[in-house]
Amino acid sequence: MxxxxxxxxxxxxxxxxxxxxxxxxxxxxxxxxxxxxxxxxxxxxxxxxxxxxxxxxxxxxxxxxxxxxxxxxxxxxxxxxxxxxxxxxxxxxxxxxxxxxxxxxxxxxxxxxxxxxxxxxxxxxxxxxxxxxxxxxxxxxxxxxxxxxRPVGFELLPRKFTLTELQHLYEAILEPSKEIDKRNFRKKILSMKILVDLGETQEGVAHRPAKLYKFDKKKYKKFVEEGYIFEI
Amino acid sequence: MxxxxxxxxxxxxxxxxxxxxxxxxxxxxxxxxxxxxxxxxxxxxxxxxxxxxxxxxxxxxxxxxxxxxxxxxxxxxxxxxxxxxxxxxxxxxxxxxxxxxxxxxxxxxxxxxxxxxxxxxxxxxxxxxxxxxxxxxxxxxxxxxxxxxRPVGFELLPRKFTLTELQHLYEAILEPSKEIDKRNFRKKILSMKILVDLGETQEGVAHRPAKLYKFDKKKYKKFVEEGYIFEI
DNA sequence: AAAAGTAATTGTAATTCCTACAATATGTAA
DNA sequence: TTACATATTGTAGGAATTACAATTACTTTT
Missing domain, CATH: 3.90.79.10 (Nucleoside Triphosphate Pyrophosphohydrolase)
Incomplete structure (x- = not known):
């Protein structure tokens, strides 16, 4: 009390x-x-x-x-x-x-x-x-x-995630805006080179399993020091 | 005290x-x-x-x-x-x-x-x-x-201003970044259509006098309602 | 074993946006 | 009349964004 x-x-x-x-x-x-x-x-x-x-x-x-x-x-x-x-x-x-x-x-x-x-x-x-x-x-x-x-979306995802999960996260947060194009989203995210392909795939799904990635915080920080600006 | x-x-x-x-x-x-x-x-x-x-x-x-x-x-x-x-x-x-x-x-x-x-x-x-x-x-x-x-820079300028004054304002605030190209800056600002050409010019300057503009707040608000996003 | 189901993955062409760059115009001062 | 100072304007090349659909890999069902 x-x-x-x-x-x-x-x-x-x-x-x-x-x-x-x-x-x-x-x-x-x-x-x-x-x-x-x-x-x-x-x-x-x-x-x-x-x-x-x-x-x-x-x-x-x-x-x-x-x-x-x-x-x-x-x-x-x-x-x-x-x-x-x-x-x-x-x-x-x-x-x-x-x-x-x-x-x-x-x-x-x-x-x-x-x-x-x-x-x-x-x-x-x-x-x-x-x-x-x-x-x-x-x-x-x-x-x-x-x-x-800022690449803070990763804080909300498990350490290992798929690109589709990441896209869904952005859609859930930015929702009212129109939905994001799958190909363009992947192109953009991967071009940033701040994700690491873990060489693993999803398990237990009833369809083609997706690749798992993780966010490379160190690499991102290095890029920032070089003047890189994250934007999505 | x-x-x-x-x-x-x-x-x-x-x-x-x-x-x-x-x-x-x-x-x-x-x-x-x-x-x-x-x-x-x-x-x-x-x-x-x-x-x-x-x-x-x-x-x-x-x-x-x-x-x-x-x-x-x-x-x-x-x-x-x-x-x-x-x-x-x-x-x-x-x-x-x-x-x-x-x-x-x-x-x-x-x-x-x-x-x-x-x-x-x-x-x-x-x-x-x-x-x-x-x-x-x-x-x-x-x-x-x-x-x-946001178009808040205008709050710092007199009601009537020249494009060069506006550019100098941006340069003073964003300074560490490289200086802004005159032509590109004007093109960009004018393409937004949120400035009104007052049909007047500077007085008392020892060179070609610049045109005076003012910020059109109402027009900007209308644009925002239509989904416009200011960015510079 | 084959077919159906489900989501993952990938490329290209059109368009829009950004960047770099310099000559001419219009006023005052000498 | 000339010198001076700043204002004004356009274009071409490159980069980024957008729109758009067929194929792949795995599981489940038949």
Whole structure:
């Protein structure tokens, strides 16, 4: 139970919007609130920033408490501070988003918290508590832009993936735009030379198995130093 | 004199980095601090967020108190909250930047505050108080990106401008990249059809006078609704 | 064993966009 | 009248983007 007196007249929090990709859909992790305000409603994961905690550290903590994961992609998006955004006082929140490999999360299994969590498709994540609809929209918009300018999409895929999976990821995120041409997408991605053909293929599929690739982070970094600019 | 007790254990502020364009150079407005900490050092303009004030409103207030201007381009950039960024306690700051027509500021003349302010070229704005060097860098980087994806450069120019002035503006902001080809720049900008030829020319110059243009905001908005994406 | 089903893989031509590059025009100052 | 300073304009070559469909490799069904 949070005692608001402890946080003085005003408080600040971080919210960490956790994105995952599963079953061809972009998903976000939501939490059912166990206490007022908005008890019983779904909300985005967040927490107060501790007095001796940097902002990024706080966002990472929220992630780790929920998923057990650390060292994942994390990006600050925007700070929300409308005077009445929190019914119990002035609370300013710094919004972050994380990109995780949803399979890793599944392996962790039980979340170490008693909170009820759920992955929901981005389009179904509405009517959230507080101003979380607005926060989610801002984070999703940022992700759409980010994914086109930096190779962060790989953070959402398993280490080994097929080109079709990668394309589906882009389609799920950029959705409203028209669908992507298979040949042109492959041409473009492969021409970047930041994927490694692992020489392996899919197993257990009822059709021609696809080749598996992985993202070559070191090579990408080297290219960046040489002035390369990722864009899709 | 600020009494830190009033802001409890932690406080939040906004910093508003005010950019102007003058004499072919991108400039920022800095303030000489009149009190501890960092007394006598240059700093970025900022202030505490009042209890009943939204964040954007707070940033606008900082701008207006300094320049008398309102209704100018304002954008939130990032929030800085390192535990020890402020020597007198935990202070989290939300960084914004504003783009103003420096000529308008000059007309205002005397700043209504007793603070000593100065326009300095972006490259000379170093050794600022607090973590303001880092904040300025973040805002400048954001501006570089923004100016290529949205037609915000016009906010820094007088209402009527020449194509050469516009090009110089882009060169000043994107500087480190190679200089822009005159013909290609004009072709590109004019092909966007978001500039209006005012049918007037420069006066008082010792050479062929250039045509004056203005940015057609309404037309741009209509194009955006039709799916147009500005890029330079 | 053959056929049907399913998704993976691959190339080319047309078009659009980007880049490099220099001569002429229009004003003021000497 | 000449010198000076900057404004204005076009074209050709190369690069990137787009549109578009047949063949391949594997599993499942008959």
């Amino acid at each position: 949070i005692n608001f007196e402890d946080y003085a007249k005003s408080a600040f929090t971080v919210d960490n919007i956790i994105f995952g990709f599963d079953d061809g859909n972009l998903k976000v992790l939501v939490i059912k609130r166990g206490e007022a305000p908005y008890e019983g409603q779904w909300a985005l994961p967040g927490n107060f920033v501790y007095p001796n905690e940097d902002l990024d550290a706080s966002a990472n903590r929220v992630l780790q408490e929920l998923t057990g994961l650390k060292d994942v992609y994390l990006e600050q998006v925007r700070t929300f501070g409308a005077v009445n955004r929190h019914p119990m006082g002035r609370v300013i929140t710094v919004a972050y988003f994380s990109l995780i490999k949803i399979t890793d999360y599944k392996l962790q299994g039980t979340a170490p918290l008693s909170k009820k969590t759920e992955w929901v498709s981005i389009k179904d994540a509405t009517n959230l508590a507080f101003d979380h609809d607005e926060i989610l929209t801002a984070c999703f918009n940022r992700l759409k832009r980010r994914v086109r300018m | 600020i009494n830190f007790e009033d802001y409890a254990k932690s406080a939040f502020t906004v910093d508003n980095i005010i950019f102007g364009f003058d004499d072919g150079n991108l400039k920022v407005l800095v303030i000489k601090r009149g009190e501890a900490p960092y007394e006598g050092q240059w700093a970025l303009p900022g202030n505490f967020v009042y209890p009943n004030e939204d964040l954007d409103a707070s940033a606008n207030r900082v701008l207006q108190e300094l320049t008398g201007l309102k209704d100018v381009y304002l954008e939130q950039v990032r929030t800085f909250g390192a535990v020890n960024r402020h020597p007198m306690g935990r202070v989290i700051t939300v960084a914004y930047f504003s783009l103003i027509k420096i000529t308008d500021y000059k007309l205002q003349g005397t700043a209504p505050l007793s603070k000593k302010t100065e326009w300095v070229s972006i490259k000379d704005a170093t050794n600022l108080a607090f973590d303001h060097d880092e904040i300025l860098t973040a805002c400048f980087n954001r501006l570089k990106r923004r100016v290529r994806m």
